[in-house]
Amino acid sequence: MKITDIVVLQLRIENIENVFDGTQDVLIVQVLTDTGITGFGEVVSSSYVARAIIDAPRSGGGRHGLRSIVTGMSPLDTRAVWEAMYEGTSWYGRRGAAIHAMAGIDVALWDIIAKAAGTPLYRALGGSDARRMRAYASVLWGDTVVETERLARDFRNQGFQAVKFGFGPIGTSLERDVEMVAAARRALGDDADLFVDVGRRWQVEQAVERAAAFDDYNVGWIEEPLHPDDLSGYAALTQRTAIPIAGAETEETVAQFKAYLDAGLKVVQPDLGRVGLTQALEISALARRYGARCVPHCFGSGVNTTASIHWMAATGGTLTEYPMRSNALCRDLVRGVPSVSDGYVSPGEEPGLGIELSSDVVEQYAYG
Template identity: 30%
Template sequence: MIKDIRTYKLCYEGINEERDALAVKALAEHPMEIVVTEIETSDGQVGYGESLAYGCSDVVKVTIDKILKPLLLNEDEELIENLWDKMYKATLRFGRRGIVIAGISGIDIALWDIMGKKTKKPIYKLLGGAKKKIRAYITGGYYSEKKDLERLKDEVAYYVKMGFKGVKIKIGGKSMNEDLERLKAVKEVVGDDVRIAVDANNVYTFEEALKMGKELEKLNIWFFEEPIQTDLLDLSAELAKALEVPIAGYETAYTRWEFYEIMRKKSVDIVQTDAMWTGGISEMMKIGNMAKVMGYPLIPHYSAGGISLIANLHVASALGTEWIEMHLRRNDLRDKIFKEQIEIDDGHLVTPDRPGLGYTLREGVLEEYKCKS
């Protein structure tokens, strides 16, 4: 039975100077910020999950503490699907997207962590998967006053040296010509052996995205991620039809219902989703299997803490995806949260065979990175 649910707001300031296009245009950026959910059972098992908390950790924490926790106390922790439905249906009038689904995501991941620990199996095996290594592409090329073209080239050269065969560069935060110059500089470094994708973080209008997409085709760009606002699915479908460069997205969508519309409308060529905000491991598996049925490749998104990265990795292994997203910019909530080191082998993330998520939170980490306010 679920004995207690505890939540922790964690922050890391170290990457605050780097921005994507959305943050540049908003003239603001938040620190790396996550909400960690800790679930304890009556038989002493403890599991951990992570929720989306981009500048909204206070609200995510309150949602879990005041709304979701009372629904789950004294419930059977093994009935994960039933508990997901209970949370979702109890919050229909004010949930279905956003903060509530972010809270459900962290709880769901923690429940799967407990299930793996109880059965002494890694989550990917509980989900029926077999793939042990997933090729990672590295997202970089963030905007920074300290990063000129030479530093950008040095950054990408480091990724290539580590064995990664795909990189993704941020666009949309500078003029189109400036961003194209940045991409040409990256292409000089990686050559023809490494794939280059781009991410506009939803900032373009349809006309801007169409114009940029035509230029990206000339550079043989791998995919064009989140070119326009996620809500504009019909326009995104027009882009996908008009452009040869594949449209990827939308990680900013929530749950199977929204992703069904994305796929039904043919708004993307590549589906991207993330366990920390789409509804957890349970919902991400549903989206991934729906993508298989409808003929779309899925590439898990990643941008926050280590728990969500490993949750995404287990789902990727279960679904047998070819690629997964990874970051290498400084982030203690990824690199210093676990006792164990996240395993990378020749450009691949290695799925752990240890029970549950397969990683143990380092003692004292919840206090060390506790948000100051």
């Protein structure tokens, strides 16, 4: 089996807001083969930059576009394809958007491997059963306390037993932060998990102060409280708070995740659209050796959501992120995304990811 082409679909909603919401524009990759099997992946990055990295022609050493590198290679050898992409982009890549684009292709290769074997993706990744796992509803904080309470109640009414709120007004003041967390906890009740995503807005002393103020609200973790470059800050913070610290969603290499684990994080959050499945399997194993949890970051389309569920099923994961934005790229683009029932989700049994794209949504939101 050989790779014959990569089809890149860039999709964008009409009105883009300057907020950290990866469902507003997405980049889907389809890896085509000479057997007719197609694999799906999603790139989580600047979709415009990553698209150029895939589409670029061959050039001087280490300056090639990804399509030109992988065409003609076997999709069944993910390690060989990864190394070829890494070396072929080494003059401008090795980190950042080049790795993100590679990650989307890598997920598509695993989809092909599973489809060729006639097995669901989680089995191709080494899993033995379609284990149920909790899915936490993931959404931005409401603009007000009242809006946050409404969102939390809605998710409980939908059966979710865990919710994460992120970005929005959090981080603006101690009083405001406590009000928002208290509102979410009131609406969720005492028997649901609450995760707080700060969006990299605090310094160490602010984070210590906020964590102490959150003690009464049973916060499951505090996510990305500091700038991602502040590893020394993370090392200090993890020694001074009892609430687990989560992070590293911005990172794209195994070495970077090891650095966060060395800094004391108890939850690392790889995004498959930034690391790919080949690296994600290594990161899961690395987190286990550190006694930490590996929980997917996932805030894009149903391609990434579905791949993350299969990855967790294959590696013994017990929790996965489930984005709950209301736009079409999050909710309607992908058919076959596993649904949540009573707060739990399981991977499907169809070969590969078991998904298809809605042609109507693709036609309506195609960009460029």
